[in-house]
Amino acid sequence: MSSSFVTPLLQKLLRRSPDTADTTALDPSLTGLTGSADASESAASPQLANPEFQMKLVTQFYPPDFAATGQFMDELAQNLSQQNVDVRVFTAQPGYAVEAGQGQAPAQEWMGNVFVERSNFFRGGSRQWAGRTVTSLAFCLHTMWHLLRYENRGDLIFLTSEPPFLQVVGWLIHWLFGTKFVTLIYDLYPEVAVELGVLSADHWLIQFWHDVNKKVWRDAAAIVVPCQTMKDRVVKHCPELADKITVIHNWADPTWIKPIAKADNPFAQEHELVNKFTVLYSGNMGRCHDMETILGAAQDLKNEAVHFLFVGGGPKREVVMEQIAERGLKNCSFLPYQDKAVLPLSLTACDLSLVSVDVEMEGLVAPSKFYSALSAGRPVAVICEQHSYLRALVSDASCGAAIQNGDAKGLAGFIRYLSKDPVMAARMGNCGHRYIQEYFTPQNISQQYFRLLNRAVSDNSALQQSVERGDFQVCFQPIVNLGNQKIWGIESGLRWQHPTRGLICPAEFHAVAEETGLIVPIGWWLLEEACSQLQTLQKQLNNPTLKLSVNLSRQVFTHPDLLSRLDRLINTYKIDPACLQLDIDDEAAMQDASATTATILQLQSRKIRVCISNFGETYKSFDYLHRFSLDSLKISPSLIGRIGIDPEIVNFLGTIVILGKDLGMEVVVQGIESSDELLRMREIGIQYGQGHLFSQLISAPDVATLYTQNQHVISYLMPEPDADGDTTINADAPSVLIADDDRSMRAILRSIIQKAGYRVIEAEDGARAVELFTAHEPDLVLLDAMMPELNGFDCCRALRSQMTESEGNVAVAVKHVPILLITALDDEASIDAAFSAGATDYITKPINWTVLKRRVTKFLG
Structure with missing residues (x-):
């Protein structure tokens, strides 16, 4: 290719288009390789007047494609747009939808507040390795062509691992133009190819692939994986990436996929499932999924009133159908992929959902169907290895059972058990739905993505300038003595007064503050301001014993200057050291147990109290009681939120109370939101509590007002009086x-x-x-x-x-x-x-x- 051709071509590719370009009438000639490259530059969001940043989301699968990756990316894009992010999507024409007989999707369209462009360069529906490879490479080439234009890149490029070569495109664009990119690893290649026998582990291509991955990941602004076991796999190859990898789970929308009784479910009625105990496998029947264990259970139950329904497609679908025919199983039926709008009905048309991960595939893939199955309010049976992260989720949610790969009889036994105990099945289903509501909603997960992406885009200059100017506010939440109903102490909180976004909670800037070291000066500012306001409150309320609790990061807690600064603050503000308590998160405390122990001993020698916060979130929590000499424990609010779901939590909390008394520690429960939760805490014997039931985060003057009013918590507990207010009791009453x-x-x-x-x-x-x-x-x-x-x-x-x-x-x-x-x-x-x-x-x-x-x-x- 001559230089006389290359230069004008690059100039054309890299030029900016006029701002007056039409955003609705797109040139029909813009198709194929150059098709949608010019479309997004003039497309302005109809609702986002001043977005936080513009993100280019690149993924091969996107609705109307039925692939789970595409469905998740659609929901993520829509939720990020609601957080004022200008999301532009570049994707391929549907692949899974081709199998379902659907036609071509529009080359450009607005989907909600998200602008979507689809490549028309090459479209293939083959699910074979060769066909998929050709289709994927074609999409990667078109993506590279598309991102060469400045207007198509945005402030940040976000790429999925499907196709597996796509993240290399992000790295090339970063190398050429400096654009930051974030990669989301859903399937870990080349390990998947090795486990499936496509290539051997010592093949030169696999070794080359590993080297490329390392280079790409090291230059990525951030890496996201959907489970801890996948992070462990990546860190094994690249230990230096441990701090760059963030685990963000998949999710389900419990307001959209929610429990529906089979008798009221049109899908169940249409397919005659209402009066059958139905076991559902929904989604891709791929090479990474264990279908053999499911077939073994179906064979074991072939003479019982249990029906197996397979909904979806994938490479193993035909194989499964053939094996069912060979075994003469009459208790199985198949349906194709269902449109997304039908999912709330299809997922609730069963009595039990199945999720499977094949042997040696743990940490290489993450079954997204698990979350939607829980949201449907049905019990879940997970077929996986002993070390799978899914086992911990099932146990935590009390939503079903985990079955070892190959244990068809165990799966069949669990199915029999549920078919004979509908009460237990309903309880497990309800637990799963509530678990999704609490932890894995699109709103919760998208906020995690927003914080991560915002950090990747930001150059941290705004936070640096705010630290220099002291653009922060300290606020407090009262800690209530549940015995005498009075304020016992206050816990300090922090808000960043962002120059354009207003007050921001620490969750949005804490991670970047730690990464940049700014968490240390922020911690010093918080300690100074909190101690100053404690002195004011103690004088104003004439209560020199009012306690102050300050939550510190690990970097501040183990900082060599901490003790000297505390000595100065105590002398400056005339504070009794016994009124000052420093809190450190349980996980942060264990990152360097030796340094934590040394700091605790020096603080206690000064009579400054030490507390472990978020206690009880992990099974290792009791290790802290043996390692550290503590004055207080703060029980994680996540436990309180699940107390009505998991009866074992009551026993766990009772054990903490007993240990607290034996070890001379005060026990504080965080996150009391309702009078019922308060009542349960009192019954268990917990002495102190805090949460929104008592007060939101408030200013120091509001603390003084609340304290002066001497509000009693007992008013939350009293039953409502009768409508007529008559409480007269007959003298002859029992x-x-x-x-x-x-x-x-x-x-x-x-x-x-x-x-x-x-x-x-x-x-x-x-x-x-x-x-x-x-x-x-x-x-x-x-x-x-x-x-x-x-x-x-x-x-x-x-x-x-x-x-x-x-x-x-x-x-x-x-x-x-x-x-x-x-x-x-x-x-x-x-x-x-x-x-x-x-x-x-x-x-x-x-x-x-x-x-x-x-x-x-x-x-x-």
Whole structure:
């Protein structure tokens, strides 16, 4: 090619188009290789007047393509656009949709607030390796051509790993023009090709591929992977990339895919699934998926009332159909890929969803169907290896079971179990749906992407300038003593006063502050300002014991200047060191346990308190109690949000309370959002709490106002009064003796009993309960099992002895008053002890108030 041709060509490719270009009437001649290259330059978002940044999203699959990658990228693009990001998509013509018989998609179109351009250079629907390779290479070439134009690149290029060569294009553009790029690895190549037997591990192409990956990843602004096991695989090859790789899970929209009863599901009705226990496999039946274990379970259940439905396509679909025919299985049926609009119906037309990852594929692929299956509100059976991250998710969500690859009988057994226990199946399904609602919504995940991408685009100059100017605000959240209902202390929070975006929470800038080292001066500013305002509040409220809790990053907590700065602050602001508490996140504390231990010992020698925050998020949490000498623990709000889902959390929290008392540590629960959560925390015995139920993050003057008002949390717990406000109780109404050493619990029980129309007698301990029982002869007794001196069991025996008289050597009951023991102990020995002591029945904590009221009504009428 002559230089006389190359120069004008590059000039044409790199030129800017006039700003007056038509954004709606696109030239029909712009097709093929040069087709959509000129289209996006003039396309302006119809809604984003002043976007944060412009991102070019490049992916081979995008709707109307049925591929899961495309569906996720569509949802991500739409959610990022709602966060004021100008997202432009460059993609290929549908490949999976070709199999479904759909035609060609528009070359350019607006999809919501996202502008989409599709390559018309080459279109193939082959799912064979050779055909896929040719199609993928053609798309990569067109992508390179497309991104040569300045207007097509934006501020950041975001590329998926499908096709696997696409990230190389991003690297080339970065090398040519300096444009930053971020790569999302959904499938880890070339490892996938090796595991599938396409090439051997020692093939020269595989070695070359590894070298190229290393170069690309090192120059990427960020790397995203959907699971920890994939990150581990990448770090094994490139240990230096550990800090650059971010794990961001896939997601599902629980407002779109949500539980629908099969009887109300048109899809289930159309395909006659309503009265069948249906096991669903939905999505790609690819080479990375274990279909053999599923077929083995189908064969084991061939004579039982269980139906297997396979929805989708992929390389293994025909093989699976052939094996089903050879085995003569009549309990299996197939449907093609369903349109995205049908997914909420197809995914809820079953009783159990299947997700599978084949042997040796863990960490190489991430099954996206897992999240939508949970969102559908159906139990999930995951077929995977022992070390799969999916096992941890299933266990955490309590949404189903994990089956070892090849264990067809185990899968069949789980299916039988659910088919015979619809209550348990419904419970697992509900747990899964709530788990998605809490952790894996498009909004939650897109915010993680936004923060990562925004950091990649930003040159950090705005944050640097704000640090120099001190453009931050300190705010506080009260820590409440749940016993006396008063503010015990305050926890400091931080907001960045961004020059254009206003107040920004730390989640959006904390990571970049740590990466750049700016977290240290930010930490010094926070300590100074928080101590200054603590001094003001202590004087204003005449409370020199008001506590201040400051959360520090690991870099600040282990910084060599921390202790000298704290000494200066304590002297400057005349603060009692015992009023100052430094919090460090549990994971940060364990990154360098030796340095953390040394800092803790030096702080405690100054009587400065130390707390581990977010305690309980990992199974290693109890390690901190053995490694560190702590003054306080702050329980992670994620545990509180799941307390109604996982009954084991109650036992876990009870264990923490016991350990806290034994080790002399205060236990604080974070994230109390509702009166029900507050009530449960009090029942468990947690002394301190904070959360939006008490107060949002507020300024120091607002803290003073709240403290002065002396607001009592007990108002959140009291049952609503009757509509007519009449609380008069008949003097002849049955009476109930309540014995509990917790004043607030007595108040709650009193309110509920009186509202039911009964009289109440209260005792603050077991000995007083015996006295009042003799004096008033109540009709029912409610005893707390764990009371000082005379516990509930011994008190129950004492009361029963008052109800008997001796006739010779025989004790004869002269009256029988029902006694209900209220206990957090539900083991067999404790239950036997309750009945042996003479209890009529028992109620376990946390108390189900509906059950309690029904028991009271049962005994009193």
